[in-house]
Amino acid sequence: MGNANASRGGVAAFKRLFGFRDFGVVAAALLIAAFFSLTSPVFLTAYNFFNLLRQTAGLGIVAMAMTVLIVSGEFDLSVGAIYAVTGVVTGLATKSLGLNIWLSAVLGLSSAMLLGLLNGLLVTLTKINSFIATLATQMVYRGIAMVLSQGQPVSNFDEDPFYSILGRSEVFGLVPVQILWLLASGLVLFAALHRTTFGVRVYASGDNRDAAELAGIKTARVKRACFLVTAAAAGLASLVSLGYLKTVTPTQGTNLELEAIAAAVIGGTSMSGGIGSIVGTFIGTFIMAEVRTGLVLLGTDAYVQDAFVGLVIALAVIVNVKVSGRKAI
Amino acid sequence: MPDASGGGRPAPDPRPIGAGYCMDGKLILEARDVSKRFGGATALDGVSLGVERGRILGLAGENGAGKSTLIKILCGVHRADSGSLELDGRPYRPRGPEDAERRGLSVFHQEIPVCPHLSIAANVFLGPFMPRRGLGPDWRRMNEECRGLYRDLLGEEIDPSRLVGDCTAAETQLALLVRVLSRNASLVVLDEPTTALTPPEVERLFAILRRLRDRGVSFVFVSHMLEELTSLSDRIAVLRDGRLVGELAEGEFDSRRLSSLIAGRAVEGGSPRSAPPPGEPFLEARGIGNGRSFSGLSFSLRAGGILGVAGLAGSGRSDLARSLFGSPPLSEGVLAIDGAARSLRSPADAIALGIGFVPEDRKADGLFHKLDVKLNLCMAGLERFSGGIALREDRLRREAEAAAAAVRVKMAGPDAAIGSLSGGNQQKVLIARWLALRPRLIVMSEPTRGVDVGAKQEILEMILGLSAEGCAFIIASSEIEELLALSDEILVLNRGRRAAILPRAEATKESVLLAATT
Numbered sequence A: 001m002g003n004a005n006a007s008r009g010g011v012a013a014f015k016r017l018f019g020f021r022d023f024g025v026v027a028a029a030l031l032i033a034a035f036f037s038l039t040s041p042v043f044l045t046a047y048n049f050f051n052l053l054r055q056t057a058g059l060g061i062v063a064m065a066m067t068v069l070i071v072s073g074e075f076d077l078s079v080g081a082i083y084a085v086t087g088v089v090t091g092l093a094t095k096s097l098g099l100n101i102w103l104s105a106v107l108g109l110s111s112a113m114l115l116g117l118l119n120g121l122l123v124t125l126t127k128i129n130s131f132i133a134t135l136a137t138q139m140v141y142r143g144i145a146m147v148l149s150q151g152q153p154v155s156n157f158d159e160d161p162f163y164s165i166l167g168r169s170e171v172f173g174l175v176p177v178q179i180l181w182l183l184a185s186g187l188v189l190f191a192a193l194h195r196t197t198f199g200v201r202v203y204a205s206g207d208n209r210d211a212a213e214l215a216g217i218k219t220a221r222v223k224r225a226c227f228l229v230t231a232a233a234a235g236l237a238s239l240v241s242l243g244y245l246k247t248v249t250p251t252q253g254t255n256l257e258l259e260a261i262a263a264a265v266i267g268g269t270s271m272s273g274g275i276g277s278i279v280g281t282f283i284g285t286f287i288m289a290e291v292r293t294g295l296v297l298l299g300t301d302a303y304v305q306d307a308f309v310g311l312v313i314a315l316a317v318i319v320n321v322k323v324s325g326r327k328a329i
Numbered sequence B: 001m002p003d004a005s006g007g008g009r010p011a012p013d014p015r016p017i018g019a020g021y022c023m024d025g026k027l028i029l030e031a032r033d034v035s036k037r038f039g040g041a042t043a044l045d046g047v048s049l050g051v052e053r054g055r056i057l058g059l060a061g062e063n064g065a066g067k068s069t070l071i072k073i074l075c076g077v078h079r080a081d082s083g084s085l086e087l088d089g090r091p092y093r094p095r096g097p098e099d100a101e102r103r104g105l106s107v108f109h110q111e112i113p114v115c116p117h118l119s120i121a122a123n124v125f126l127g128p129f130m131p132r133r134g135l136g137p138d139w140r141r142m143n144e145e146c147r148g149l150y151r152d153l154l155g156e157e158i159d160p161s162r163l164v165g166d167c168t169a170a171e172t173q174l175a176l177l178v179r180v181l182s183r184n185a186s187l188v189v190l191d192e193p194t195t196a197l198t199p200p201e202v203e204r205l206f207a208i209l210r211r212l213r214d215r216g217v218s219f220v221f222v223s224h225m226l227e228e229l230t231s232l233s234d235r236i237a238v239l240r241d242g243r244l245v246g247e248l249a250e251g252e253f254d255s256r257r258l259s260s261l262i263a264g265r266a267v268e269g270g271s272p273r274s275a276p277p278p279g280e281p282f283l284e285a286r287g288i289g290n291g292r293s294f295s296g297l298s299f300s301l302r303a304g305g306i307l308g309v310a311g312l313a314g315s316g317r318s319d320l321a322r323s324l325f326g327s328p329p330l331s332e333g334v335l336a337i338d339g340a341a342r343s344l345r346s347p348a349d350a351i352a353l354g355i356g357f358v359p360e361d362r363k364a365d366g367l368f369h370k371l372d373v374k375l376n377l378c379m380a381g382l383e384r385f386s387g388g389i390a391l392r393e394d395r396l397r398r399e400a401e402a403a404a405a406a407v408r409v410k411m412a413g414p415d416a417a418i419g420s421l422s423g424g425n426q427q428k429v430l431i432a433r434w435l436a437l438r439p440r441l442i443v444m445s446e447p448t449r450g451v452d453v454g455a456k457q458e459i460l461e462m463i464l465g466l467s468a469e470g471c472a473f474i475i476a477s478s479e480i481e482e483l484l485a486l487s488d489e490i491l492v493l494n495r496g497r498r499a500a501i502l503p504r505a506e507a508t509k510e511s512v513l514l515a516a517t518t
Helices: A002-018 A023-039 A046-071 A079-095 A101-126 A130-149 A161-168 A177-194 A197-207 A209-214 A219-245 A256-266 A278-298 A302-324 B067-074 B097-102 B120-125 B139-154 B169-181 B199-214 B226-232 B255-263 B317-323 B347-352 B362-366 B373-378 B393-406 B423-435 B453-468 B480-486 B509-517
Strands: B027-038 B041-052 B056-060 B082-087 B105-108 B187-191 B218-222 B235-240 B243-249 B281-289 B297-302 B306-310 B332-337 B355-358 B441-445 B472-476 B489-494 B497-503
Touching (some): A079 A130, A101 A219, A161 A177, A161 A219, A197 A219, A256 A278, A278 A302, B041 B067, B041 B235, B056 B226, B056 B255, B067 B187, B067 B218, B139 B199, B169 B199, B199 B218, B199 B226, B243 B255, B317 B441, B317 B472, B472 B480
Parallel strands (some): B306 B472, B441 B472
């Protein structure tokens, strides 16, 4: 009602005018970029920009998929472990079993999706809260990665075009190929969440599960699909990393789940489900990366960076709540 | 609050509450010329009214008439733009709900804030004045005092150590009533206190409110139910479009006059429904049950027919409605549609057979609060918007606009937030959701709950119009008048069993009530 509504109406009209709802996050990203451009001359260069995106590609892929899952009303703490299992399975398949790297990658990706399917079944069949369920599977999956690899990194792979296609080449001699994977995943996820009836079902399931069921939506099926998408994204991110580094470790992807959730939240995703967007999370990932890179360029040490990213998360959520007039994230 | 500890005192010997006011007809609250504008809209326009000490003032009006704004001004959430308020003879400008409570004015909202995992006693005493022993709470003393308060204030015996989460909505309300009264509330604003209560619970609440009134507590009672207003109030004030349009003193209460004051026009009492439609039944239920709250029910329904389902709360009325939509599925008996037995294992099965459902609890089971009006309108049968893979947004928008126009939803546009609509318009959205699917049957539970008088009439007319076009309805409702106005037949449930099935000619309020309660 009244004044509050009038100003909220104004913001809504503004958002409609600009054609997208993620105005707040974009503005924040630009502000931060402007700040670092003023303090460091290197910040606003094509090289830095591409480098920044390359480093954050894997996180971005996972975070955007996680956004779909969070919008559906669940989340997945086991993506980091799935990321490790994919790498270890792929690495061992080609190294120990002598399989072709492409076939190994298919095997790795399949195992990621199998683990995602297990997460989905566990959460939808037992109705355990997904925080608890995936906290459990996180430990189990990380254990699988450790056991398979005996805790050792796998490296020294044979030469193959696989590595350059996934992570080592530069398109037009300029754009690192990871960025293309990031953008491609973004486009696919954007289309799935914002341009299909599946996406509408995802929003409905996360907004009000009972109402969604009564509208004939099989919410368990929707949520299982979202777990699958998230795990597949973790698998793809792992392969991109394998392509770039040409090595896998069973401990890789530690804390990836928390960074992904953080990026989604900075991008305006609501932890209670029903609100979130792929563009928002993409920018959220970008903000985290630009803060890290900017601080490096300023010469701060690594510990300070983590603290700053934490501050940015808190700030982003506060601003988002104020701008959107929402009650909570 | 006078001494209430010890609690040994029996119910009689009522002493005045609220600092011992005498009932001298003086005003405890007086509002003079109160106005409030929000942006361009006038919510309250020069409203003057008074609440007498130890009296119940009924406050009536459609949604949007200004009742909520007035209440929010009383409890300090909003400030009046002009005009003055006096509480207890002194100027009153509360800075917020806490301030209002300190001055002795408490408001009961539709959504009651409680701690469900704490006991009744703990909820009553929660706050800085909770009795303590050492560092921890003094449970024994709290329980004793709480029992004493219930005895003294409500004349009831309770177990104060029960968890509020295990209490019914009615018991929770009483706990909050005790809570505010124990903190010296002398004027309590009750904002739709009866929406979640069954008829016997309403009677019990009213008996308690009358008892408290007679002991000097003053009330402002807001309700959509005309019978409740006339039965409880000592005086009724009616708001319409932000203005006070009338005040009825006790001798002048009359439902017809009241509803015409509220709506600004006389509302039809009778029903335009003519004879039931001809034809053979398309749906037949034989001995259906859910293995829990109802069993052995048989009835049939013709195309365009309307079957009312009456019964007290707990009679299986609401559960029957849900199970006819497969949520949860029936466990006994046969449901035949077009002569073939069908098992509805989920809402999706029911929808595939041409059945729609409008739930009893609009907020919890119907609406998507974070999505806009157009998605709320189109959420059932989403398949029709997927052309191949992509979402046909143009089609979704077109259908939403058509559906909203068909049921005359008042909204800013299809992109408006669903929360910006009034209760009546939200209910219309939930009905319209099914219309594009051309349902053969719509099952509705409490079709007009929490809806104002004007919208209620519109919804009833909409149901009759759709049934004339061949859509059948099964309507479960606690409002007997509504069932009488709509139904060809009324199935009356009593403890999960069929107590009667009354054809239109035989159904009266008395016959339905009799079957439901004996």
